[in-house]
Amino acid sequence: MKLILPDRIAEAVEPRIAAAVPDCAIVHVDQKGAPDGDLADAEVLLRWWMSEEALGRILATAPKLRWLHTPSAGVDHVLLPEVLARDIIVTNSSGSNAIPIAEFVLMLMLGHAKRVRELAVLTPENAWEQAPKLRLDEIYERTALIIGLGHIGQEIARRAVAFGMRVLGSRRHPRPTPNVERVVGADGWRDLLPEADYVVIAAPLTNATRGMFDAAAFARMKRDAYFINIARGEIVETEALIAALRDGRIAGAALDALPQEPLPPDHPLWSAPNVWITPHICWSSPRMRDRVIDIFLENLRRYRAGEPLINVVDKAAGY
Numbered sequence: 664m665k666l667i668l669p670d671r672i673a674e675a676v677e678p679r680i681a682a683a684v685p686d687c688a689i690v691h692v693d694q695k696g697a698p699d700g701d702l703a704d705a706e707v708l709l710r711w712w713m714s715e716e717a718l719g720r721i722l723a724t725a726p727k728l729r730w731l732h733t734p735s736a737g738v739d740h741v742l743l744p745e746v747l748a749r750d751i752i753v754t755n756s757s758g759s760n761a762i763p764i765a766e767f768v769l770m771l772m773l774g775h776a777k778r779v780r781e782l783a784v785l786t787p788e789n790a791w792e793q794a795p796k797l798r799l800d801e802i803y804e805r806t807a808l809i810i811g812l813g814h815i816g817q818e819i820a821r822r823a824v825a826f827g828m829r830v831l832g833s834r835r836h837p838r839p840t841p842n843v844e845r846v847v848g849a850d851g852w853r854d855l856l857p858e859a860d861y862v863v864i865a866a867p868l869t870n871a872t873r874g875m876f877d878a879a880a881f882a883r884m885k886r887d888a889y890f891i892n893i894a895r896g897e898i899v900e901t902e903a904l905i906a907a908l909r910d911g912r913i914a915g916a917a918l919d920a921l922p923q924e925p926l927p928p929d930h931p932l933w934s935a936p937n938v939w940i941t942p943h944i945c946w947s948s949p950r951m952r953d954r955v956i957d958i959f960l961e962n963l964r965r966y967r968a969g970e971p972l973i974n975v976v977d978k979a980a981g982y
């Protein structure tokens with residue numbers, strides 16, 4: 664069996680591959696997808712963060728590729744036409760980043776309730792003068808609506824409940840979900856919007872979710888509700904979000920996933936009121952890389968043993 668391994672991750676993965684699957688041959692590729700050996704008979708690709716062009720280059724030179732693993736949870740940038748057309752199994756690392764992202768979302772909800780951004784910029788000159796104007800809130804007994812109750816959504820729900828929040832949620836296949844009082848299907852979340860103090864997007868970007876959070880959705884939110892997107896910018900209609908912020912239709916928004924990344928400095932989102940933009944960083948944690956490698960190595964063992972893989976992506980559904 665031959666594995667294609669990006670050289671930037673080789674040092675961390677290669678010693679562990681030797682222990683898991685001793686007869687695995689390895690060809691390295693650089694960030695542009697250029698190999699240091701022959702890819703013609705390569706079966707497996709561990710994609711590390713690389714451009715679509717680099718991935719396309721590897722696919723074009725590896726006709727026997729059977730399985731592609733990505734370190735990300737989202738696969739919208741991996742399901743290229745060639746990946747969809749060919750008989751390639753795609754697995755992702757969903758779950759590896761659920762904990763840091765859920766912590767980040769709680770930070771955003773608390774940050775909004777406790778007005779952290781305003782507190783952080785108080786100065787010695789104005790702190791006590793400003794204090795009476797800063798009315799802080801609680802998240803206790805507030806309602807969070809989580810759209811997407813997978814690995815990330817469920818970790819958010821667990822933490823929200825620990826803070827005494829009520830959690831509602833939506834998933835494509837609705838079923839009882841721990842810590843979630845009410846679970847609805849992919850079309851049901853709109854009816855729950857009027858109840859939510861916090862709306863969190865934690866669904867994948869697919870044909871069904873692209874642009875789904877539109878003006879009609881913002882119109883159904885409470886005026887003092889807070890909108891959080893840690894999934895993908897394209898799930899939200901940017902114009903509708905900007906209008907909702909400008910019109911005071913919602914209290915504010917925290918966006919770690921943007922319609923363009925990097926978000927250009929002149930993009931109107933930067934100047935929209937009450938918006939907190941972070942640069943796609945909610946996943947960041949020193950434990951992420953090892954969790955991704957653990958998932959990949961478990962799958963490599965399974966692949967070698969002919970067992971079903973974990974974290975298999977449904978290419979038709981797009982996640």
Ligand SMILES: NC(=O)c1ccc[n+]([C@@H]2O[C@H](COP(=O)([O-])OP(=O)(O)OC[C@H]3O[C@@H](n4cnc5c(N)ncnc54)[C@H](OP(=O)(O)O)[C@@H]3O)[C@@H](O)[C@H]2O)c1
Pocket residue numbers: 735736737738757758760761764810811812813814815816833834835836837848849850865866867868869871872893894895919920943944945946982
């Ligand atoms: N900002 C970042 O750094 C970052 C990092 C990691 C991930 N993400 C994004 O977060 C997404 C979720 O990650 P995850 O690991 O939680 O994925 P996951 O475990 O696959 O969960 C996805 C969830 O979304 C639900 N879903 C799918 N289509 C839906 C729809 N139309 N309406 C409502 N719910 C829908 C699924 O429903 P079922 O349970 O019924 O299948 C599932 O509950 C990723 O796809 C990625 O885009 C962003």
